Amino acid sequence: MKHNLLATLLAAIHIAAGLILLIFSSWFIAACAIAAPGFNYMLPAVVIRALAMIRIASGYGQMWLGHKQLLERLAATRLTLFKRLHNSRLPQQDANTEALVQHTEAVAALWVAWISQQAGLVLTLLISQLALMWLTPAVAVYGWGLLMGVLLSFGWVCLKALSDSEQLLQHKQRFRQQTNAQLSSCSLWHMQSELHLADASAMWLAQQHIQNRADHALWRLHGVSLLLLIMVLYQAPAALLGQAKLLIPVMLLLTARDWLAGPLRSQQALADYRNGKTQLTHLAIQNVSQQTLDMPLEQIQLKAFQVSNRSLPPMSLSLQSGQLLLLQGGSGSGKTSLLQALFGLISYQGERLINGQTLTQGVVTGWYLAQQQPVCLAGSLRDNLQIASAAASDTKLIEVLRQANLSHLENALDEWLGETGRKLSGGELKRLNLARAWLSEASLWCLDEPFEGLDSHQQQLMADSINRAAANRIIVLASHLRPTNLNVSQTLDMDKLIEANARAGRKVS
Incomplete structure (x- = not known):
């Protein structure tokens, strides 16, 4: 907390030093023009040089300390979220992204993006009004007028930002849901006569509306300051005319738009903080129990096994260590749901x-699930691999x-990945998922569409790697692709299973 207060103080000093520099320079310029000899x-x-140095030093100090605290606060916020997510899952992928990125950033940035700006504004208004009351008391009343206009405008913009940001959040969530739904069905796009992509115009217009409201309020304040400037020049006492200090209120009113712009536009940061805090507090989390096996995995059996809340028939099967089960079927046939239920990530009957x-419901420690959309963290390649085994040595990482088939990356363990670093291709992400599986040394692998996005040669190499892994473990693989060299022990065709169950239902009826 003390570092946040220090950063806020430095931000206020930075803004205040700029304002004092403006006041003193205005007086100095006018004084030089009318000064007598000597x-x-x-x-x-x-x-003036001292004020400039103070402004520069406080600005750099505030940026360094403020952003240092921002990163520390962001890390603490996300660690708190990760603790809440331990042994649990988010049912929607878009909620996961929203929680880990936008909401946590909005919560962590409150001090830097809003509190520091408002502290600088308060100090600026206080200094300007005291300067007017001390140096030009005859026109100080116009400073009070500007002060009232600022308070009313800031209060109005802040309240409107809070209400508008809720609508913006709804537009973002709706757009994200539509986008996720379309991406999940991208394999069916070629079957659609007309493809209507998710429309982001409502979200963009809401963002523009919020920005325009702050800009309009700023222009209104600028108009008020110009009107007050005209009144100052028209009604200034005769004794004040021709004096250098008359330039002080003139410059304060002329530049009001510049030193009010930052704090006024930062009101959106408060609204984002409130929305982020609310979303994180009410985040929909599903608890997932975990259990540990105290025996080597030799056999898995499913009896009358059926995924909860899915229109899939019950099934029974048996797998021995060293076998590979291939789940086949078209898009939407339930391959992923069955794979996740077998892993224990979602509930089931049977x-x-x-x-x-x-086994009871829940995930088994020591099993590995490779999701269809691999996750690449903004971090080094080493960080992305050690998700599967935090204590793995560099030698082990190079081996996996x-x-x-990622040997071209074995000298890039310290290379930064993600949006701000090296971007892995879709095929490299699939193979990164496989490397994590090797690193986990799990006795059961559940692989969801590992060949998707790979060319035929890479599919063959991926299949060879999976064949080697299946020698001493059980692998369940969901895929609509089947490389010719993949050694499959059993095949479960989801489409045929659903069709057979439908025929049986018709016979009974």
């Missing part, structure tokens, strides 16, 4: 048996990269 130019020049013993 006027001491040296002392004011030294003061029984899962390990070596003849029934070679096993996953």
Whole structure:
């Protein structure tokens, strides 16, 4: 907290030093123009340089300390979120992205993006009004007028931003849901006569509306300051005319738009903070229980196994260590749901048996699930691999990269990945998923569409790697692609299973 207060103080000093520099320079310029011989130019020049140095030093200090605290606060916010997500899952992928990126950033940036700006504004208004009351008391009333206009405008913009940001959040969530739904069905796009992509215009217009409201309020304040400037020049006492200090209120009113712009536009940061805090507090989280096996995995059996809340028929099968089960079927046939239920990520009816013993609902420690859309963190390649084994040595990491046909990356363990670094191709992401599986040394691999996005040669290499892994573990693989060299022990065609169940239902009826 003390570092946040220090950063806020430095931000206020930075803004205040700029304003004092403006006031003093305005007086100095006018004084030089009307000064009598013998006027001491040296002392004011030294003061101006000192103010400039204070402004520069406080600005750099605030940026360094403020952003340092921003990153620390962001890390703490996300760690808190990760602790809440331990042994649990988010049912929607878009909610996961929203929580980890936008909401956490909005919560962490409150001090830098809003509190520091408002502290600088308060200090600026206080200094300007005190300067007017001390140096030009005859026109200080116009400073009070500007102060009232600022308070009313800031309050109005802040309240409107809070209400508008809720609508903006709804537009973002709707756009994200539409985009995710379309991307999940991209394999069916060629079957659609007309393809209507998600429309982002409502979200863009909402963002523009919020920005325009702040800009309009700023222009209104600029108009008020110009009107007050005209009144100052028209009604200034005769004793004040011709004096250098008359330029002080003139410059304060002329530049009001410039030193009010930053704090006024920062009101959106408060609205984003409130929305982010609300969304993180009410985040929909599903608890997932975990269990540990105290025996080697030799056999998996499913008896009358059926995925909850899915229109899939019950099924029974048995797999031995060293076997590979291929789940086949078209898009939407339920391959991913069955794979996740077998892994324990989603609930099911029926029984899962390990070596003849029934398992309870939930994930089993020591099993590995490779999702269809691999996750690449904004971090080094080493960080992205050590998700599967935090204590893995560099030698082990290089070994699994070679096993996953990523040997061209074995000298890039410290290279930064993600949006701000090296971007992996879709095929490289698939192989990164496989490298994590090798690194986990799990006794059961559940692989969701590992060949998607790979050319035929890479599919063959991926299949060879999976064949080697299947020698001493059980692998369940969901894919609509089947390389010719993939050694499949059993095949479960979801389309045929659903069709057979439908025929049986018709016979019964």
